[in-house]
Amino acid sequence: MTLLPLKLKGMPAPEQDPRKQKYNTDKLVKRLRRQVGKAVMDYGMISDGDRIMVCLSGGKDSYAMLELLLSLKRSAPVDFELVAVNLDQKQPGFPADVLPRYLDGLGIEWHVIEKDTYSVVQRIVPEGKTTCGLCSRLRRGTLYEFARKHGMTRIALGHHLDDIVETFFLNLFHGATLKAMPPKLKSDCGRHIVIRPLAYCRERDLSQLAGIRQYPIIPCNLCGSQPRLERQAIKQMLAEWERIQPGRTLNTFRALSNISPSQLCDPGLFDFAGLEVDSANAIGTETGA
Numbered sequence: 001m002t003l004l005p006l007k008l009k010g011m012p013a014p015e016q017d018p019r020k021q022k023y024n025t026d027k028l029v030k031r032l033r034r035q036v037g038k039a040v041m042d043y044g045m046i047s048d049g050d051r052i053m054v055c056l057s058g059g060k061d062s063y064a065m066l067e068l069l070l071s072l073k074r075s076a077p078v079d080f081e082l083v084a085v086n087l088d089q090k091q092p093g094f095p096a097d098v099l100p101r102y103l104d105g106l107g108i109e110w111h112v113i114e115k116d117t118y119s120v121v122q123r124i125v126p127e128g129k130t131t132c133g134l135c136s137r138l139r140r141g142t143l144y145e146f147a148r149k150h151g152m153t154r155i156a157l158g159h160h161l162d163d164i165v166e167t168f169f170l171n172l173f174h175g176a177t178l179k180a181m182p183p184k185l186k187s188d189c190g191r192h193i194v195i196r197p198l199a200y201c202r203e204r205d206l207s208q209l210a211g212i213r214q215y216p217i218i219p220c221n222l223c224g225s226q227p228r229l230e231r232q233a234i235k236q237m238l239a240e241w242e243r244i245q246p247g248r249t250l251n252t253f254r255a256l257s258n259i260s261p262s263q264l265c266d267p268g269l270f271d272f273a274g275l276e277v278d279s280a281n282a283i284g285t286e287t288g289a
């Protein structure tokens, strides 16, 4: 009989064999690389000569996106440029030296844009109201403007599969609309193409990679905003569903690319009014009628 190692509460987990650790890391990175490559291919995200602005927030997903895109670039059949860009929104305590130090070591072009959107948000949004809507709009505007001025042909964001599914349910429950976050989209102004190369990656894998690599994470709550309660509730709902029936999140994501407009109810998407029987089967054309 084989005895499994007992993990006692409060005791550190036993050290993993370094060879096994390396094997597991390689496997994780390969999986993520494969998923990024497939998403890039499936949605035609990158073309030869693209100059891609990789938006780096300092969170785990954006670090992972940069690492995976750099790895993809080394073996991709097309040639493209990666430019890392961070927006310093002047939130109190923002550690301005962390990203430059990290990016200097990568040997790629990078920029930190300094724009005090924090004060604008604090001034405009009434006390107690959520600040994220205005803050995101200001951030998006600043990044788009920078992309235009610096000749970026793509803007890469670090949203992953779980973000996409959560957004789908947020829109469903709170916006009464069937929409999520597409892996590739044209900005409303029509001047930018936004891509989400992590669209097929799972958050748990990205968290694991971040832990292994020890990315210098910049906390996302420097602005003092409370976590968005509706998104938190959706996260909890999905976690509970996964506990009861693993695979629901992935199946929801798969459903987003397997749509039957004629089986839904949107007359703008499917011509229900124009539905008629095939003329060959129309009443009165049957033999003997």
Ligand code: SF4
Residues within 6 Å of the ligand: 131, 132, 133, 135, 136, 220, 221, 223, 224, 225
């Ligand atoms: S959490 Fe803070 S920094 Fe992030 S979008 Fe909301 S207000 Fe902006």
